[in-house]
Amino acid sequence: MSVFWLLVIIGVLAMVGLALGRRKAIASASGDARDLHSLPAYYGVNVALFVAAPALLVMAAWMVLQPMLVESRAAVTIPETSYSSVGELSLLMADVRRVANGLNVAVERGIISADDARNMDVDATNVREQLADVGVAIGTEVDAITLTAAQRYRNIDARGDVAMTIVVLLLAVGGFALTYMRTNKDYRARNSVETAILALLIAASTIAILTTVGIILSMLFETLNFFEQYPASEFFFSTTWNPSFSGRGGSSELGLLPLLWGTLYISLIALLFAVPIGLFSAIYLSEYANKRFRSIAKPLLEVLAGIPTIVYGLFALITVGPLLRDAIASPLGLGNNASSVMTAGLVMGIMLIPFVSSLSDDIINAVPQAMRDGSYGLGATQSETIRQVIVPAALPGIVGAILLAASRAIGETMIVVLGAGAAAKIDVNPFEAMTTVTVKIVSQLTGDTDFSSPETLVAFALGLTLFVITLGLNVLALFIVRRYREQYE
Structure with missing residues (x-):
């Protein structure tokens, strides 16, 4: 299921929970809102929050982590003899992603079946031409190693999407069922809502801080890699800027x-x-x-x-x-x-x-x-x-x-x-x-x-x-x- 339809389902379920939670709270007080611990709106918001917040947070984290996991699993199929550096491996994985996306497009358009995408001849060197014949442009030459990695990439990514759909829907339905059953006139809905909102605010601030830390660390690690290849003293104190992209910087x-x-x-x-x-x-x-x-x-x-x-x-x-x-x-x-x-x-x-x-x-x-x-x-x-x-x-x-x-x-x-x-x-x-x-x-x-x-x-x-x-x-x-x-x- 696509992310769009997941968001639609979560949104609809949250709106239903907003209405049913408020209605059940008032019904438990025999129609007299004055007997409720909290205002009626808090009960509906409580159900909607526990439907949407856990599901959306898990989906966001899943969408960030899944590509990294899928890429690492697909990279295992590429022999170490096919590349000599991390940079070359990155270029190979870029080709793998393009081929995998091309196969996905071909399957989505009904041009080839999912079985054909999984069982395409890995010994063929004209995969680009095969896909171009059915209307899918890859834009790069494809060899057996790249095709094998792309097929593995696509299969793992598809299984990850299915798992994400199941987990997210279970969280949304479970949050709805749990909070709806607990809703009654004595339930402290206002305290629950305020605690949940406080947790969301803390999570948002934490994400902002971690993003800053991630930016700094990403630059720091690559900078350290640079100083392993180029003297720091020359970088900071030299008065000449003349980069040369020939020979891996021998004359730069x-x-x-x-x-x-x-x-x-x-x-x-x-x-x-x-x-x-x-x-x-x-x-x-x-x-x-x-x-x-x-x-x-x-x-x-x-x-x-x-x-x-x-x-x-x-x-x-x-x-x-x-x-x-x-x-x-x-x-x-x-x-x-x-x-x-x-x-x-x-x-x-x-x-x-x-x-x-x-x-x-x-x-x-x-x-x-x-x-x-x-x-x-x-x-x-x-x-x-x-x-x-x-x-x-x-x-x-x-x-x-x-x-x-x-x-x-x-x-x-x-x-x-x-x-x-x-x-x-x-x-x-x-x-x-x-x-x-x-x-x-x-x-x-x-x-x-x-x-x-x-x-x-x-x-x-x-x-x-x-x-x-x-x-x-x-x-x-x-x-x-x-x-x-x-x-x-």
Whole structure:
């Protein structure tokens, strides 16, 4: 049974439980809801929760774990002589999955029977042609080893789907039967519902934490694999970035410093542009503007935050880059590139304005009015009050907003790709093309890559380095903001 129909059955059963649970509770109190321990709705919600929650949680976990188990069981059929590295095994398993999916499509369309899919000649080398003749495209050559593994993959996956259907339906029906039988006027339905919801909230927060831990560990393990093949000292301190995908990286130079320099340089220009404009606009909107102007200007300013970064990148490529080249760079003899650090930095600064402005505006508005009144009472003007009272009081929060904007700038990709170019070098000329860590992560993982080579694994080292930098900025920002809140709330 497909996942869609499983969800439909669980949803219908939960709705039935919602209605029947409430009805039975009222009936057990002889129609007088005042005799119930909890409100009538709690009894129905209790039944619906115990129908849906266990079944959906098990189904979600099953859908995550089954592909990993199926792939490991199918990989056993591939002889070790067929591959020389983990990367080659991954490529073989990708072919296995494609063939298995092709067989599934052929069976679902009724082109071949399930028995034919299981008993297809494993000695044939033209499985792709056989399936293409019946309308199923595989897109790769298939040998006997791949076909055998694909058939095993498909059989184990099918048995797993059947087992999941049975287990999920049993949990849903069992939850319905158990909670419906326990429903009566003395049952503490409210306590049960609140406990179940608390458990769901804890599970959700745990999943979020485990997801973060999983991301970190996945990058960490691949980074360690990279450092087993490439010296860490050369990665962190070399000033040359020149990857070569020939000979498994024998001539590659994978230095981090040029990428880190480009990242910090572009981010610095973006912040130098965004922070003054964002901060001044926040001060004006919070202290000078009337309510009517503020109600119009603030939403218009925040529209900038909703524009996709690819649009900003096109704006940098088509408009800002040529304008800076023709108006400044070429006349001053600083370069003839439309793609430059200045182009990406200015456009990225435009993107960051609403981050700085909105956060700073909220922080300035949070300064107690008593501090303003006290300053006015001492004879200070409005501008003096802003300079000497409001901004110093809001400074920790403003600094936190700037650091959050900096972490956003460091992680940007599309604007850099289209606006700054792809040259990995260390140069102080802002009108030269450079690149960032995020751009090289994308380029190293694009195309037909070998995940056992340092040229591909370096992307994980770059990602982990960027993660550490942005994590440090976010932690620093949160620390500053929390200290601010503790002081003024």
